[in-house]
Amino acid sequence: VLGIISGLLFGFFVALLLQQLAIAPLTTFTLIGLPIAGVVLGIVLSAWAPLGRR
Amino acid sequence: LLRHWKPLLFASAFLALMWIPALAFASVTGGCTGSVVIDGTTYGPANDTAANPIVVPIDKSGVVAAWEGAVPFANTNHHGSLGIVVGPWDIEIASWAGANQEDTRSANGNYNVDDFKADFPVAESLIPRGLYELSGTHEADGGTCTAHVMVKIEGSPLSSPIGIATVAGTIVTGLTLLGSAFRRRTP
Numbered sequence: 060v061l062g063i064i065s066g067l068l069f070g071f072f073v074a075l076l077l078q079q080l081a082i083a084p085l086t087t088f089t090l091i092g093l094p095i096a097g098v099v100l101g102i103v104l105s106a107w108a109p110l111g112r113r
Numbered sequence: 114l115l116r117h118w119k120p121l122l123f124a125s126a127f128l129a130l131m132w133i134p135a136l137a138f139a140s141v142t143g144g145c146t147g148s149v150v151i152d153g154t155t156y157g158p159a160n161d162t163a164a165n166p167i168v169v170p171i172d173k174s175g176v177v178a179a180w181e182g183a184v185p186f187a188n189t190n191h192h193g194s195l196g197i198v199v200g201p202w203d204i205e206i207a208s209w210a211g212a213n214q215e216d217t218r219s220a221n222g223n224y225n226v227d228d229f230k231a232d233f234p235v236a237e238s239l240i241p242r243g244l245y246e247l248s249g250t251h252e253a254d255g256g257t258c259t260a261h262v263m264v265k266i267e268g269s270p271l272s273s274p275i276g277i278a279t280v281a282g283t284i285v286t287g288l289t290l291l292g293s294a295f296r297r298r299t300p
Contacts, residue, residue, distance in 0.1 A: 062293035069286035075279040079270035083163055084246040084263065090200035097290070104294040 066101025070094035143258030145251060147182035151226075158260065163244055166263035171240060172272075174227055181221035186255025188218045193251035198261075203248055213253075241275045242268040 070093035077083040141147075141158040148157045149167065156167040170176055192210035196203035230237045244265050251258045270276030 062290065065286050065289035065293060069283070069290045072279060072282040072286055076270070076283050078245075079241065079243040079276050079279050081163070081166070081242075081244040081265045084244045085199050086246065087201045101290055101293055104290065108294055110291075110294045 062101030062105030063098050064101075066097035066099070066104075067094045068097070069101075070097025073097070141258065141260045143251075143256055144185040145182065145258035145260065146185075147180070147260075149178050149180040151178045152176055156262075158262070161262050163263055166244060166265040168265050168267055169226060170267045171226070171230065171237070171242070172268055176226040178224045178226060179221070180224060181219070183219035184251065184253065184256070184258060185218075186253065187216060188253045188255060189213050189216050191251065191253035193249065195247060195249040198246040198248050239273055239275070240266065241273055242266045242270055243276075 071090075074083075074085060074089040074093045077089055078085050083089050140161045146158075148155055150156075151167065152170055152173070154168070159165065160167045169178075189212065191213055192208070194205050194208040196205045230240070233240055244263060247262050247264055249260045270279065
């Protein structure tokens with residue numbers, strides 16, 4: 060759950076950051092695609108947990 | 114290094130995805146022409162990529178945008194609109210319409226950037242900097258034109274509260290995402 064929520068918000072903030080840094084505007088790809096990519100990344104990282112025990 | 118090939122692979126794929134929107138696309142269809150001179154630089158339909166945008170120096174005062182435009186077809190009973198692209202949506206920021214019985218096919222004028230700042234619903238310091246895609250259409254009895262351009266509101270993202278919140282949000286959510294990558298203790 061933490062991975063999904065943080066991945067979604069991270070993707071959204073990365074899209075905003077790219078727009079603010081004048082790298083990419085808020086297109087469908089950045090505003091919708093990056094949060095989806097973030098959710099996928101969050102799920103993968105949470106399920107795989109490659110960084111060892113906290 | 115080989116032991117960490119999986120995280121490196123995922124990180125590379127994610128970063129590669131992030132750069133795709135910077136690629137070029139679109140411009141003007143329908144044969145319409147136009148240009149604008151801002152702060153001594155002439156911009157036109159070629160300014161349709163993130164790497165080559167129309168630059169608006171928002172922090173300078175007294176900047177005038179001298180614009181001109183023309184259509185190649187009968188321009189009677191025309192109407193059109195201009196919008197900011199936000200994801201899959203277009204937020205309309207201007208529209209026009211008229212009978213134009215004299216069939217005027219070109220126009221020009223000056224637009225003061227200070228007027229834009231005064232008309233903006235928030236203070237100048239709160240105007241979000243960064244890159245915007247503008248999308249417009251113009252229809253008349255003789256034909257239709259569509260256009261896409263990129264506009265960069267010049268300035269550091271850290272010069273506006275929205276920019277500061279964006280940087281802080283990226284760092285906090287990035288660290289939280291990284292935290293989800295740690296293995297949990299088994300009871």
